Amino acid sequence: MNVQIVNSDKQLEQAYHIRMVVFVEEQNVPPEEELDAYDKDAIHFIGYKEDVPIAASRLRLVDDYGKLERICVLKEHRGKSFGKQMIENMEKIIIQKGYKKAKLNAQTHAENFYQQLGYETVSAVFLDAGIPHVTMIKQL
Template sequence: MEIKVTDQLDDIYQDARAIRRHVFVEEQGINEADEFDGTDSDAFHFVAYEDSEPVATARTTVTEDGVHIQRVATEKAARHQGYAKQLMEAILDSTMFQDAPRFYLGAQATAIGFYETLGFKQYGDPFMEVGIKHVNMEKLINK
């Protein structure tokens, strides 16, 4: 597996966008305007490739609170093969984010266990976003 990252709206981004469209818009029924919210140009987009095919993606933005991870998605045919876990580990280990105090995300309730395996802890109350139950989760960066 190869992981590529971009902060441009280039071919890597287009691969990320395609995965997100398949997973969030087509499978989960999220409105396309909500999924593509106009902030992609402010983010780093990570894409995992297997045999040159894009299989998983995530976007990150650096904020004053830390590294915000969003839009983690794996193509349906590539699920349960460890791609998202390897992608997330690459993000968590990236030297790009070594000065951030923490990683944080809003996890769909069905993905809580996945993020817990990566060391994320839930905080706050559950909330609804785009009609799907989410929880806030964070992982503090050990300095």
């Protein structure tokens, strides 16, 4: 998969489309919660397989850490390490920007996935958009 930082309106539309399919259509997140005020200041990523957009995410630099958000892969492309590739690319940017810690709010069903990538759970379970999540961090 070819992961790129979004640098055009077309790429941003593609990233938003993937997020809407995964979070709104599949997981029933309200559209007004999925696309929010943080999008305008975030660094957006898009993953392509043979020029077809299949994955998206966003990164925000907050306080002393990079916050990984909205990480998603279209259903038919899951289980092929594309999510891992998205995260690795996001972590590289966090380090390049001079930060040493990554933080994310993981859906509880994905907690093991993030643990395998070096993330440690630091919160109790909480609901976000009606979905159980935990906060996780990783020192980079």
